[in-house]
Amino acid sequence: MKQLYFALLKHREISIKDLSELLGLDERILYSKIKELGRYVTIVNNKIKLNDPLLFAIQLLKQGYSFKDVTKYLDWHDFEKFSAEILGAHKYIVKTNFRLTKPVRLEIDVIGIDLGSGRGIFIDCKHWIHGISRKTLMEIAEKHILRIKKFIKYYSWAKTKWTYFRYLRKIVPIIVTLTTPSIRMHENVLIVSIQELNSTLLDLNMVLDLFGIEPIPVY
Structure with missing residues (x-):
């Protein structure tokens, strides 16, 4: 999940196909993992959009992910x-x-x-x-x-x-x-x-x- 989270932070909006290729995950498996993120993402026309990057980043920090790894994707x-x-x-x-x-x-x-x-x-x-x-x-x-x-x-x-x-x-x-x-x-x-x-x-x-x-x- 770490690679998925950081890919979303980096790209903000990306197609399921491109993200699948980037992470080496089957599209169906990827789709199910994305759905688990709930309000943090929106999926429209097979594109995934991160709704609020900073709020998502703060949530990752609360979950114990590296501060350095998370914040390098914020602006x-x-x-x-x-x-x-x-x-x-x-x-x-x-x-x-x-x-x-x-x-x-x-x-x-x-x-x-x-x-x-x-x-x-x-x-x-x-x-x-x-x-x-x-x-x-x-x-x-x-x-x-x-x-x-x-x-x-x-x-x-x-x-x-x-x-x-x-x-x-x-x-x-x-x-x-x-x-x-x-x-x-x-x-x-x-x-x-x-x-x-x-x-x-x-x-x-x-x-x-x-x-x-x-x-x-x-x-």
Whole structure:
């Protein structure tokens, strides 16, 4: 099954015939094994499509497969998409890859806004497969807080780019990593792994209190 899982992660979409030849498995046997994967795959017109590569990869990690083997097939798009989906599941309105080009250049990976409270989650995704050192995490957090301060300074420009920014009242800065981070907070920035993002959002107020993180007012 290991070869099957990694082939799906690598190719994302492939015909049953090609996958059968690649793995040296009879098509009927392969089809039965694919069906066991349930919601992770879709089969249409004899083509197999991996529905959510990052979610599938995380499931493989939970099953004990090598972190190095699994994550080499992931890319930044998988990581940001999954972060956005988690925010959406918590009723945030979500925007990915927000860019401001004037009067300054600014980019934020994932933004979620809760329309009721006005709370915004501003996420910087770091999907580095080999983990991130404590020093590097601190530097990333410092850059992220500067990025948010720049956003607030030019908020009047930013809110013309996305209508939901007009609901924004305060910002929670978060760094999301692929691996478990060596530190959890720096410069008022929360640092969590992608596996922890859902539970973090479930108990966000408690988590912010625990680490002494203060949401940043927009104005």
